[in-house]
Amino acid sequence: MAEVQIKEEQRTKKQKNVVNDFSMTVATMNGSGSQTSNLTLLRALFKMGIPVSGKNLFPSNIQGLPTWYTIRVSKKGYLARRNTHEIVVAMNADTFVEDLASVAPGGAFYYGDHLKFEINRDDISIYSFPAKQLAKESAAPANLRDYVANMAYVGVLAHMLDIDIQKIREALEYHFDNKEKPIAINMGVIEAAHAWSVANLKKTDPYRVEPMDKTTGYVMADGNTAAALGAIFGGVQFAAWYPITPASSLAEALSQNIGKFRDTDGQDGKTYAIVQAEDELAAIGMAVGAGWSGLRAMTSTSGPGISLMTEFAGLAYYAEIPIVVWDVQRVGPSTGLPTRTSQGDMLTTHFLGHGDTQHIMLLPGSAQECFEFGWKAFDIAERMQAPVFVMSDLDLGMNQWMTKPFEYPEMPMDRGKVLWEEDLEKVKNWKRFEDVDQDGITWRTVPGNKHPRSAWFTRGTGHNAAGAYSERSADWEANMARLKKKFETACKYVPEVVVDGLESAAAGIIAYGSSDQAVLEARDYLAEEGLKTDYLRLRALPFTDTVAKFVEGHKTIYVVEMNRDGQMKKLLQLEYPQFATRFVSIAKHDGLPLNARWVKESIQAEENSHE
């Protein structure tokens, strides 16, 4: 009896105080400066040691259309997006009604009191605050008032959720690069809103935060910046790009940061070049030219750009030219949903090009891996003398992620099989495409080599082992067979999978990229409800031997991904036709990052349908 009573008390207390476990969505207008407010909240929470993730749901628009920013606070460290929003902050009249409706029962709704709407809910806590008035009374010049008005909700939430004001200041100092004036203006609004809130608002909802120590040893980073920094540590020498959402910020981060790391000492000029090309055809064409001439060359794009790069991808595959291509995926086909996330380019990219073409793909699953694959991709491309596609996505690339710090590359740069003058002196009968090492990878030279036997003629036309033009069937078949062998050799060089449970009676799950977070969380829920799962996270194609073992070791394998057609599932079925019926597609393509509840329920539904 006493035990029951204690449990009841705990339940009531828990209802009163939900600590570090909720989602909060801020509804604003695109271009209104709310991103600064949202990042400030996110970073302050992170600085308080609470695991946190931020997802920006923004329109394809410069100014005026609605945008939502969701912050998830999770003491358990879950970083995936949730569909439930316990706290909603409404700052946009256009979406007020739907924002109000979206608050979870028992949740909290905050709105700027300049928005005059009927409040038709009594199952949630309602708080209004004078955002415009606070901005007007602040030190902000008139033209910035609308921007700093968004800081009012930061101050109100700081009070209502117990966010440490000092951590908010630290977040602003980072954001404004320690520039005192903007920090002071914004802090002024935040502090005024905080004080107003203390005096005027009475908290009736249960959601609040408390400091933890769960973010020590982590940083906050977006995948695109991480990728750019990774490329810099990979010794990138040439990058060509064409603007496209959501990939632009990768090339921009490269341009903005490379000088800080590379213009340091000993050089009388730049050791790199970054060119904004006239289109994606030219971007990859330049990268191919640079890769051919012996440089670590890359380009970055998204789905429409990948389509345009098709012909060059096939040429680079066949003429054996190392390049790195980042595909920060968005929703297609066509222009699709250009500001929403997807894993929809897997099939296209893997086989990009006409004829028999098959590409190496790397699949980063975190910002830290964007950094790691940023440098590793060059090693693999130059080793394999082939294009390497790194498949990121909008969610991974553009959102802020709590991630392990970047690690310095553990091995020296692998420049692959390149012969210089002194090497050619030793090699008497070098032929460009002769497979002397029997691994499918042949020795190459690059322009600028002064040896009289160094030059070769690069062509997309049929060629023999010496690279000479050939229409002989035997030459064609031999060369294509070698390229296939080379692709298989790539298994030895690509990143290995991350696997938990190689062989068991449990259900198997395969996922990759940014789907990882939702799968990790869903596995916990499934386990709580009695379904044990094993999990393999792919990190590259071609598939390594471990993938084969995992597939052999599980009778049912759920392939979780963000597209309509279960593209990775299809690639697995092609690779393992004898096990084709084992794969079950758990695929969603609504443009939003995966949420764990949906993954859990979809897998349960499949499990139940088999019973």
Next chain:
Amino acid sequence: MSENGHSDGKQPSAAPAPSVQLNLVGLSKNDYRGAATTLCAGCGHNSISNQIIAAAYELNIVPEDVIKMSGIGCSSKSPAYFLNRSFGFNSLHGRMPSVATGAMFGDHRLKAIAASGDGDTTNIGMGQFKHVMRRNVPIIYIIENNGVYGLTKGQFSATAELGLRLKYQGVNQFTPVDIVQEAMASGATFVARSFAGDANQVKSLIKAALSHHGLAVIDIISPCVTFNNQEDARHSYSWGREHEEPLHDFTFVPREQEIQLGEFPEGTTRTVEMHDGSTIVLKKLERDYDPTDRAAAMSLIEESHSEEVLLTGLIYVDESRPSLTEIYGLPKERPLNRMTDKDLRPAKKMIEMANAMMF
């Protein structure tokens, strides 16, 4: 001689006899040759290939210091037929300019000779052609212009004149693209036109282009003897011979060589100083044409249209604009593709800076 890829299905030319003449870098003319051509006998492109060989030989260029770039088409095959000891890249249709742009960053000390055709440049490749000129990429961009598609057998290209009748295509209904005009409009810094039948002029222009430090466009009317060599066709040998009007007698004087203007009566020549110290001596003919005058160049092109003449020679040159690789501030001597881990990978301590940049 390199075995790698140049033979284009045929045997490379024979090694030189011991008595053969050598240039200042100790090479014979054979060291500059390519594979035997597979183009039609009499094709203008073969004549251009020969002039490239002669120019490189006479200028004592080391073949390893040259890269050859091309797209797709008859003209784009031609790099296999000259400079066997130079690296070559026969890339994609209309996309040579982008490949050449990237390639120039590998070793910026190299010279690039690009061969393209009128279809490769003005049909499928017009976009990249325009942008490679904007960027002043240091390549010699030769368009072997015959107004017609060869490999696909006789379709119109965008440089075909209005009213041209071709055997299987009927009559061309559309106005032609003038490559020189496009080059001027796009800010090319060296613009020339020539005629494959005027071998000496072709060679002199190529030599001059090799000493230009930005992008050099040479539009060479190069007749297609199989599909477009009718007497009255604008890209035929006969029309070219009858209508060519050289703007000047063109002499290229390399840096090492002394200019002897004494042989020309005063007031009969113009000289243009090239970036590398070479000089172009232009002997006046009918007109006193100044190829550094942009407005004059533009009106000259209009005149060539209205008068129906093939005006050849150096139409425009501007040595003042920096080339792409200069704009990018690359190291003076060391090429990017000889750089090592030490040059390219930030020091280990820099990883802390990378992480400190994150929140």
